[in-house]
Amino acid sequence: MMGEMHVPARSRARKTTAKTADTVATVVLWALALVCLAVLGSIIGYILVKGLAVVFDPKFILGKPQAINAGGGILPFLLSSIYLTLLTMVIIMPIGVGAAIYMAEFAGESRITRLVRFGADSLATVPSIVFGLFGLALFVVAFGMGPCLMAGALTLALLNLPAVMRTSEEALRAVPASYREASLGLGASRWQTIRKVVLPSAVPGITTGGILTIGRILGESAALVFTMPLFATKAPTSLFSGGAAIAPNLWYTLTEAITPDAQRIAQGEAAALVILILALNLVARFLAHRYQARQGMVG
Amino acid sequence: MQTDVEGKSVAARPLATPEPQHGRYMISIRDLDLFYGDFKALEDINVDVEHNRITAFIGPSGCGKSSVLRSINRLNDLVKGARVEGQVFLDGEDIYGHGYDVVELRKRVGMVFQRPNPFPKSIYDNVAYGPRIFGVRDRAELDQVVEESLVRAALWDEVKGKLKQSAIALSGGQQQRLCIARVLAVEPEGILLDEPCAALDPIATQRIEDLLQELKKTYTIVIVTHNMQQAARLSDYTAFFMIENQGDPGRIVEFGPTNTIFTTPEDERTERYITGRFG
Numbered sequence: 001m002m003g004e005m006h007v008p009a010r011s012r013a014r015k016t017t018a019k020t021a022d023t024v025a026t027v028v029l030w031a032l033a034l035v036c037l038a039v040l041g042s043i044i045g046y047i048l049v050k051g052l053a054v055v056f057d058p059k060f061i062l063g064k065p066q067a068i069n070a071g072g073g074i075l076p077f078l079l080s081s082i083y084l085t086l087l088t089m090v091i092i093m094p095i096g097v098g099a100a101i102y103m104a105e106f107a108g109e110s111r112i113t114r115l116v117r118f119g120a121d122s123l124a125t126v127p128s129i130v131f132g133l134f135g136l137a138l139f140v141v142a143f144g145m146g147p148c149l150m151a152g153a154l155t156l157a158l159l160n161l162p163a164v165m166r167t168s169e170e171a172l173r174a175v176p177a178s179y180r181e182a183s184l185g186l187g188a189s190r191w192q193t194i195r196k197v198v199l200p201s202a203v204p205g206i207t208t209g210g211i212l213t214i215g216r217i218l219g220e221s222a223a224l225v226f227t228m229p230l231f232a233t234k235a236p237t238s239l240f241s242g243g244a245a246i247a248p249n250l251w252y253t254l255t256e257a258i259t260p261d262a263q264r265i266a267q268g269e270a271a272a273l274v275i276l277i278l279a280l281n282l283v284a285r286f287l288a289h290r291y292q293a294r295q296g297m298v299g
Numbered sequence: 300m301q302t303d304v305e306g307k308s309v310a311a312r313p314l315a316t317p318e319p320q321h322g323r324y325m326i327s328i329r330d331l332d333l334f335y336g337d338f339k340a341l342e343d344i345n346v347d348v349e350h351n352r353i354t355a356f357i358g359p360s361g362c363g364k365s366s367v368l369r370s371i372n373r374l375n376d377l378v379k380g381a382r383v384e385g386q387v388f389l390d391g392e393d394i395y396g397h398g399y400d401v402v403e404l405r406k407r408v409g410m411v412f413q414r415p416n417p418f419p420k421s422i423y424d425n426v427a428y429g430p431r432i433f434g435v436r437d438r439a440e441l442d443q444v445v446e447e448s449l450v451r452a453a454l455w456d457e458v459k460g461k462l463k464q465s466a467i468a469l470s471g472g473q474q475q476r477l478c479i480a481r482v483l484a485v486e487p488e489g490i491l492l493d494e495p496c497a498a499l500d501p502i503a504t505q506r507i508e509d510l511l512q513e514l515k516k517t518y519t520i521v522i523v524t525h526n527m528q529q530a531a532r533l534s535d536y537t538a539f540f541m542i543e544n545q546g547d548p549g550r551i552v553e554f555g556p557t558n559t560i561f562t563t564p565e566d567e568r569t570e571r572y573i574t575g576r577f578g
């Protein structure tokens with residue numbers, strides 16, 4: 001209070017304006033954030049309100065799908081989705097991260113690398129139904145796999161590879177040059193530096209990209225419409241056997257199914273899908289966190 | 300030979316001998332020019348670094364002291380557009396010569412950087428990094444190297460209870476000492492230190508200076524410092540760097556025994572700098 005008496009009037013006025021602007025900005029930004037949250041919350045809320053009662057019925061979650069009668073379950077769809085996610089990630093991560101290491105650490109800056117990057121960015125914007133058609137032509141027909149787990153996983157791998165490669169590349173590039181200098185300066189080779197310093201430092205960024213990809217795989221339906229069965233009463237028993245993932249089956253149930261309780265099943269599937277995605281997200285995040293703590297990456 | 304307005308030789312090199320004497324000097328830099336893209340950052344650098352002595356680089360900010368250090372263990376290779384002309388001999392072999400083993404070079408000449416750069420790993424893993432790279436797996440042996448290195452770098456007492464904690468959580472001064480310990484664990488023949496005490500308090504600085512005096516018995520040391528007293532106290536030889544005008548390359552104005560540089564410098568610019576009258 002005493003100090004403020006010496007502040008000249010003009011500066012005091014400016015201070016007041018700054019304070020008002022600050023308050024207004026805070027309120028506006030808060031409101032915007034609230035709108036986003038509200039939209040998200042109402043979507044998830046709607047799905048859960050409609051579906052939770054269905055999901056928590058053990059006959060539904062652990063039951064066998066029905067093609068004609070009411071009362072079908074979704075366990076094989078859930079299992080198919082989990083197998084599909086795992087298989088796709090197993091295909092995609094080594095290739096995507098490997099390519100990213102090459103691009104970030106070895107390729108340097110040339111017209112070819114710029115072209116590859118441009119190609120990857122363009123591919124990432126191609127509608128997934130196009131990948132579905134491509135998967136149909138190549139894996140299902142030309143390779144003679146028929147619609148199956150592997151055909152679906154390979155199609156999803158193609159669909160998501162560009163994004164995985166690019167996010168991993170960015171994560172690798174974001175590793176400070178000073179880490180590389182420190183490692184090389186100690187007499188480590190380039191490959192040792194990548195393996196022991198650069199890659200571990202990029203793991204959180206790479207994991208974030210991986211988590212987003214898991215979400216996209218679980219939610220993908222268009223790319224699977226032609227490459228995996230839309231309905232199957234059993235989960236895949238081998239890499240090349242059929243099995244329907246939950247997201248494309250959700251679409252099928254709502255549009256084609258003739259079971260009398262199709263609506264109810266779709267609501268349950270939607271809720272199960274949301275829960276599955278959230279759960280996988282949490283697990284991946286937990287693992288990434290534990291990794292960082294183990295490595296001593298956080299203070 | 301280039302001359303300045305008074306007709307005096309600019310690139311005075313009272314100590315650097317025309318032909319490198321390999322027995323006495325570990326590192327001999329000859330007519331080194333360094334470019335970052337089109338910008339010439341260094342010109343006509345000639346320095347001999349004697350075995351088991353401390354050589355100090357002093358000079359105003361931006362005159363290329365760090366650049367010379369980075370040229371000595373070829374870290375400028377990593378900077379896009381950086382180019383070197385001239386020679387740097389390590390025990391008589393030109394490190395910029397065709398087919399020279401850069402990894403081997405960096406094992407022999409370690410570097411402590413101007414800005415502390417610990418890995419985002421635990422304190423232990425930072426110090427053990429070098430030995431592990433060279434294949435030390437034995438836990439007891441690693442434990443011993445880590446402890447010894449941390450003790451020598453005057454950090455052990457502060458971290459001995461928390462070796463598993465992240466190095467990122469250490470203070471700036473502690474991080475710098477950790478980086479020194481990390482280099483010591485590799486046991487190089489020469490150590491390049493770029494302002495190692497810039498972020499340290501007087502006590503830690505004193506400990507590092509004592510350490511360097513001790514290390515000098517077995518190691519060859521080059522240190523960049525902005526602290527004139529430190530250079531005077533610590534070093535056996537001093538090179539004074541300067542840039543004439545903005546945009547000019549950095550040059551060595553004077554190089555000689557620290558005693559001479561600080562008591563009877565040949566060049567009046569050296570005198571003005573060390574007495575704090577410019578730069």
Ligand SMILES: Nc1ncnc2c1ncn2[C@@H]1O[C@H](COP(=O)(O)OP(=O)(O)OP(=O)(O)O)[C@@H](O)[C@H]1O
Nearest residue numbers: 335340358359360361362363364365366367378413
């Ligand atoms: N990677 C780089 N790319 C381009 N220019 C650079 C690079 N590193 C240094 N320079 C330039 O080279 C000159 C010398 O820089 P250097 O860092 O070697 O100076 P210094 O003597 O170590 O300064 P300080 O005492 O402030 O650390 C400066 O003009 C700097 O801008």
Ligand SMILES: [Mg+2]
Nearest residue numbers: 364365413493
């Ligand atoms: Mg510097």
